[in-house]
Amino acid sequence: MTDAMTVHVPVLFDEVMTAFAPLQGKRLVDGTLGGGGHTRGLLERGAADVIALDWDSAALVRCAHLVEEFGEKVHLVRAAYDTIPEVLAGPVLEKEISNGKNGIGALPAKVDGILLDLGFSSDQLDDVERGLSYHHDGPLDMRLGTHVKKTAADLMNSLREDELADVFYVYGEEPKSRVMARIAVKTRKENPFATTKDLFKLVEQVYPPKFGLKRAHPAARVFQALRVAVNDELAVLERALPAAAHCLKVGGKLAVISFQPLEERAVKAAFRRLCADELDVMGRVKTPAKFKMGKKVVPTEAEIARNPRARSAILRTLERLG
Numbered sequence: 001m002t003d004a005m006t007v008h009v010p011v012l013f014d015e016v017m018t019a020f021a022p023l024q025g026k027r028l029v030d031g032t033l034g035g036g037g038h039t040r041g042l043l044e045r046g047a048a049d050v051i052a053l054d055w056d057s058a059a060l061v062r063c064a065h066l067v068e069e070f071g072e073k074v075h076l077v078r079a080a081y082d083t084i085p086e087v088l089a090g091p092v093l094e095k096e097i098s099n100g101k102n103g104i105g106a107l108p109a110k111v112d113g114i115l116l117d118l119g120f121s122s123d124q125l126d127d128v129e130r131g132l133s134y135h136h137d138g139p140l141d142m143r144l145g146t147h148v149k150k151t152a153a154d155l156m157n158s159l160r161e162d163e164l165a166d167v168f169y170v171y172g173e174e175p176k177s178r179v180m181a182r183i184a185v186k187t188r189k190e191n192p193f194a195t196t197k198d199l200f201k202l203v204e205q206v207y208p209p210k211f212g213l214k215r216a217h218p219a220a221r222v223f224q225a226l227r228v229a230v231n232d233e234l235a236v237l238e239r240a241l242p243a244a245a246h247c248l249k250v251g252g253k254l255a256v257i258s259f260q261p262l263e264e265r266a267v268k269a270a271f272r273r274l275c276a277d278e279l280d281v282m283g284r285v286k287t288p289a290k291f292k293m294g295k296k297v298v299p300t301e302a303e304i305a306r307n308p309r310a311r312s313a314i315l316r317t318l319e320r321l322g
């Protein structure tokens with residue numbers, strides 16, 4: 001298999017490489033392997049090794065060729081990125097494809113860099129069976145991780161009306177969340193939700209086609225909300241950030257690419273907490289902060305023109321100082 005197996009174009013590629021430069025001899029974790037673009041870039045620029053995680057088995061299978069190409073320099077692990085400390089401590093229970101050895105062996109407990117490129121890959125979006133896109137009719141699934149139990153259809157058919165409204169409002173910032181939840185609960189009594197088309201039809205009941213939509217279709221918000229809920233994405237991210245930061249060596253960097261305001265706010269808040277000095281009861285600095293936040297980086301116009309998926313991307317970095 002080759003990179004032709006993926007249609008995913010890595011976002012903020014040069015900026016990520018620069019964030020970790022110089023790469024010579026560094027040990028890195030790519031917590032979101034996806035189509036393997038960033039992992040490949042890190043290896044080609046001299047990283048000593050990359051431990052690449054994805055909670056989707058399909059991503060590991062798609063990137064198996066990296067193991068053939070880079071041998072012991074790359075370890076592919078099926079795991080969620082909030083388990084980076086456990087993966088680094090080993091033994092790795094969920095390992096699926098490695099470098100051919102039986103087990104990863106003694107991986108370093110601390111690394112020079114960790115990358116999290118949040119969300120889903122274009123490969124997952126294009127997979128009709130995942131039900132991530134309102135452009136295709138497929139099962140209303142939305143599970144990114146192979147281990148996630150409940151599908152989007154399960155949530156649509158089982159959550160209470162107020163819970164559904166909260167999902168639409170909190171994770172999708174959907175202004176008509178309450179009315180949408182009310183219609184959903186009424187609809188599912190007769191016709192349980194099963195397909196992406198069923199969900200799209202619900203959105204159209206609230207925003208009829210004649211509504212005159214100028215911006216992104218509201219279905220994008222509703223699909224995002226359900227995907228975040230199905231995969232518990234925010235909770236995983238909030239657990240992962242401090243855990244990952246503490247896996248860095250002094251001088252090491254954590255780089256996170258977010259795509260939605262919701263994720264971006266969570267990343268900024270977590271980084272701010274990590275960058276705060278510890279104060280005593282008198283408000284004096286007891287322990288100076290061990291981390292420093294870098295400036296946020298956004299894609300160039302040229303990148304957005306080449307890859308519109310990059311338009312909402314924001315890269316934030318955190319460096320370990322002590």
Ligand SMILES: C[S@@+](CC[C@H](N)C(=O)[O-])C[C@H]1O[C@@H](n2cnc3c(N)ncnc32)[C@H](O)[C@@H]1O
Nearest residue numbers: 010032034035036037038054055056080081117
């Ligand atoms: C935007 S893609 C990464 C693309 C990758 N950087 C590249 O260059 O091809 C996000 C990937 O992260 C994975 N992912 C999302 N949340 C995850 C989590 N909590 N743990 C592990 N993998 C996750 C998804 O399955 C998806 O493959």
